[in-house]
Amino acid sequence: MTDDINPRRIVGIAPEIVTNVTNADFPGHWPGEDHSWNLRKFRKSFSIKSYRNNPLHCEFDLIGVHAAIANAFRRILLAEVPTLAIETVYVANNTSIVQDEVLAQRLGLVPLQGNINGLRAMGWYQKGNPPTDKDTVVLNLRVACERNPEAAKGETDPEKLFINSSVYASHIAFTPIGLQTTLFTPPGDIRPANPDILLAKLRPGQEIDIEMHCVKGLGKDHAKFSPVATASYRLLPLIKIKEPILGDDARFFQKCFPAGVIGLEKDAATGEDKAVVKDARRDTVSREVLRHDRFKGKVELGRVRDHFIFSIESTGQFDSDELFIQAVKILKLKCLRLHKKCENLSWKPAPTAGDAMEE
Amino acid sequence: MSQDTSMQGSTPYTVEEVEHVSLDDPNVSITIQSDPYSMSFQIENEDHTLGNALRYIIMRNPEVEFCGYSIPHPSEAKMNIRIQTYGAQLCPCKVTAIEALKRGLVDLVDLCDIVMHKFKNEMGRFGKHEPVQED
Numbered sequence: 001m002t003d004d005i006n007p008r009r010i011v012g013i014a015p016e017i018v019t020n021v022t023n024a025d026f027p028g029h030w031p032g033e034d035h036s037w038n039l040r041k042f043r044k045s046f047s048i049k050s051y052r053n054n055p056l057h058c059e060f061d062l063i064g065v066h067a068a069i070a071n072a073f074r075r076i077l078l079a080e081v082p083t084l085a086i087e088t089v090y091v092a093n094n095t096s097i098v099q100d101e102v103l104a105q106r107l108g109l110v111p112l113q114g115n116i117n118g119l120r121a122m123g124w125y126q127k128g129n130p131p132t133d134k135d136t137v138v139l140n141l142r143v144a145c146e147r148n149p150e151a152a153k154g155e156t157d158p159e160k161l162f163i164n165s166s167v168y169a170s171h172i173a174f175t176p177i178g179l180q181t182t183l184f185t186p187p188g189d190i191r192p193a194n195p196d197i198l199l200a201k202l203r204p205g206q207e208i209d210i211e212m213h214c215v216k217g218l219g220k221d222h223a224k225f226s227p228v229a230t231a232s233y234r235l236l237p238l239i240k241i242k243e244p245i246l247g248d249d250a251r252f253f254q255k256c257f258p259a260g261v262i263g264l265e266k267d268a269a270t271g272e273d274k275a276v277v278k279d280a281r282r283d284t285v286s287r288e289v290l291r292h293d294r295f296k297g298k299v300e301l302g303r304v305r306d307h308f309i310f311s312i313e314s315t316g317q318f319d320s321d322e323l324f325i326q327a328v329k330i331l332k333l334k335c336l337r338l339h340k341k342c343e344n345l346s347w348k349p350a351p352t353a354g355d356a357m358e359e
Numbered sequence: 360m361s362q363d364t365s366m367q368g369s370t371p372y373t374v375e376e377v378e379h380v381s382l383d384d385p386n387v388s389i390t391i392q393s394d395p396y397s398m399s400f401q402i403e404n405e406d407h408t409l410g411n412a413l414r415y416i417i418m419r420n421p422e423v424e425f426c427g428y429s430i431p432h433p434s435e436a437k438m439n440i441r442i443q444t445y446g447a448q449l450c451p452c453k454v455t456a457i458e459a460l461k462r463g464l465v466d467l468v469d470l471c472d473i474v475m476h477k478f479k480n481e482m483g484r485f486g487k488h489e490p491v492q493e494d
Contacts (some may be wrong), residue, residue, distance in 0.1 A: 068416075072409065331409075331469075335464045347395040348392065
């Protein structure tokens with residue numbers, strides 16, 4: 001399987017250096033070859049293969065695309081997909097030991113979720129304007145701690161001794177206003193994506209009474225607006241066994257890689273165990289195998305330069321696969337938007353010295 | 360908090376319009392224009408995300424001799440992109456730098472369409488999205 005990969009697509013990994021790092025498939029680089037942008041060719045050569053698609057984590061391969069493009073999607077996922085987050089916190093009362101500003105910071109980072117179409121329909125809140133139902137979501141947090149009259153005598157566990165001794169994200173309540181009463185009806189109401197986030201601890205007599213305004217924002221403004229926990233890619237590892245590795249060597253070879261990367265097969269000629277590549281995807285390319293002289297010249301490591309293993313972990317506001325769709329949409333929109341602006345561009349000859357004299 | 364009553368029509372807000380467009384619109388201007396075939400542009404409110412992708416796709420244009428981009432200072436939201444086409448050398452094509460820039464943006468849009476199409480198709484295997492017909 002490894003032999004049919006075009007060697008130009010492979011980044012070589014030696015003990016101390018990497019080779020053949022840059023993609024040079026541009027027009028004019030390889031004599032007599034056509035590398036101009038061709039949509040039909042791209043449609044044929046580009047492919048996506050999905051491996052995992054859960055609401056909070058998806059993993060898929062982008063095959064046959066340049067790093068500039070894959071990186072644009074990753075950067076958009078991190079910083080330019082709009083999400084809703086708590087932006088302003090109005091503290092009416094906070095007698096807990098968590099200071100107002102610390103509590104506000106904690107609240108801002110709580111990922112929210114709600115009806116997706118409702119969230120999309122929300123507009124951008126502009127600073128200075130009065131908040132309206134189409135750009136601001138109001139949440140409330142009202143918790144007071146008191147002694148539990150039913151607690152057993154001699155009880156020491158604060159959770160049993162007191163009521164509301166811990167303030168969790170699930171205490172945050174949504175107050176729909178105007179259009180929001182129809183856009184965010186349960187189960188699509190605005191609520192923390194994870195109800196078990198601990199926000200503060202209280203003791204009897206202490207209370208928190210807070211109103212929060214949530215607005216739409218971008219990750220490049222503040223990390224709380226980033227829709228992903230992580231969005232990353234790595235290149236597909238490649239392991240090429242050039243000479244048969246048998247017996248004890250094969251078992252040692254297997255141990256140089258993470259579990260599941262190398263398998264053992266019975267060699268037909270000798271009847272000994274033979275090392276074979278079972279699943280190169282699972283390799284971390286630690287280069288451990290290159291440290292041992294007994295494998296010198298027998299193995300080559302590499303990565304496929306245009307094979308990106310993408311992994312997106314959502315914070316819960318959007319499904320992870322939906323996020324990628326949005327990222328592609330946003331890149332497209334950025335291009336269309338800029339293209340429109342380019343309509344006004346035109347070349348004007350610079351004024352010559354003679355023109356300046358006349359003026 | 361006041362309530363915007365004007366929004367209570369049949370279509371509350373046009374989704375496409377507000378969904379993605381951020382508040383800071385990009386702006387493009389020409390910074391160097393010695394001749395129509397070699398120009399520098401300055402794009403405000405765009406960064407490496409579009410810069411590198413655009414540089415790549417413009418370089419794939421066979422009429423383009425050189426394309427590079429830079430962000431002169433990290434705390435200024437400005438991206439410079441330089442495009443030189445073969446222009447006069449490659450008669451009779453004569454693609455100007457502005458045309459090459461526009462061409463790059465169009466190519467990138469086409470690329471996004473294909474990526475989107477293939478992604479939705481692939482995710483369709485998981486029963487999440489409807490598979491789309493190959494066109």
